[in-house]
Amino acid sequence: MDAAAHLRVGSLEILGALAVFGVLTARFWPDAPAEVVPAVTVVLDVRDAVAGPPRELSLQLAAGGEPRILGRSSQAHIGLLDPEVSRRHAQIELFKGVVYLEDLDSSNGTFLNGKPVADEGIEVRPGDQIDVGNTRITVMGITPASWT
Numbered sequence: 001m002d003a004a005a006h007l008r009v010g011s012l013e014i015l016g017a018l019a020v021f022g023v024l025t026a027r028f029w030p031d032a033p034a035e036v037v038p039a040v041t042v043v044l045d046v047r048d049a050v051a052g053p054p055r056e057l058s059l060q061l062a063a064g065g066e067p068r069i070l071g072r073s074s075q076a077h078i079g080l081l082d083p084e085v086s087r088r089h090a091q092i093e094l095f096k097g098v099v100y101l102e103d104l105d106s107s108n109g110t111f112l113n114g115k116p117v118a119d120e121g122i123e124v125r126p127g128d129q130i131d132v133g134n135t136r137i138t139v140m141g142i143t144p145a146s147w148t
Contacts, residue, residue, distance in 0.1 A: 037097040038063045039145035042124075049134035050081040059092065060145055067093035069104075070132060084108050084133025090117070092124065099124045099142055108133055 042059040057078060059068050068077040073087040080089070086106040093100055102121035103110040110117040111131040112124065124130070130137040 037094075037144050039065075040094055040097075040099060040142050041145045042092065042099055042142050043140040044078070045138040045140050046078065046080075047136045047138075048080050048082055050083070056140070061092065061094035061099065062145075063094050063097070065094065067091040067102075070130075070137075071104075078137075080132065080135050082133040082135045085135060089132050090130070093121075095121075101130060106132070 039060065039062040042061060044057045044059065045054055046057055047054045059077065061068065069088055069091050070076060070078040070080060070085070071087050071089040072080055072082070072085050076088065086104070086108070088104045089106040090104055090110040091102050093102070100121035101110065101112055101117055101124045103117045103119050105119065112122055113129055114131075124139055124142075126139050126141050128139045130139070
């Protein structure tokens with residue numbers, strides 16, 4: 001057997017081992033999601049610097065559904081009175097069972113746990129803090145939704 005053929009056989013063995021490892025990891029990995037969740041409820045604690053006392057909001061997000069907009073606009077799903085917040089500041093959406101936060105080219109930016117959020121979106125988890133303008137939003141929980 002020539003050297004090139006020997007390398008091809010060795011490469012196939014490595015690829016086969018990687019495939020087996022991938023299947024076993026996906027099957028037995030403790031944090032791997034069992035299935036993609038089609039809908040979730042996101043509970044938020046909103047502390048709007050202008051609007052007064054904190055308020056708790058529950059958002060229903062569906063896979064492939066309309067994102068929920070945060071902003072000063074009357075059409076925003078999460079209306080904020082903060083003058084430092086853009087009319088359409090940021091959005092929260094569900095994609096493949098994961099909740100994402102995305103900045104919508106806001107004037108003052110969107111921050112997740114103190115770090116700027118880009119326009120391609122970043123995963124949001126319970127306990128995360130979202131800062132828009134002078135408003136702080138804490139993600140209290142994300143649970144599968146039971147819509148009927």
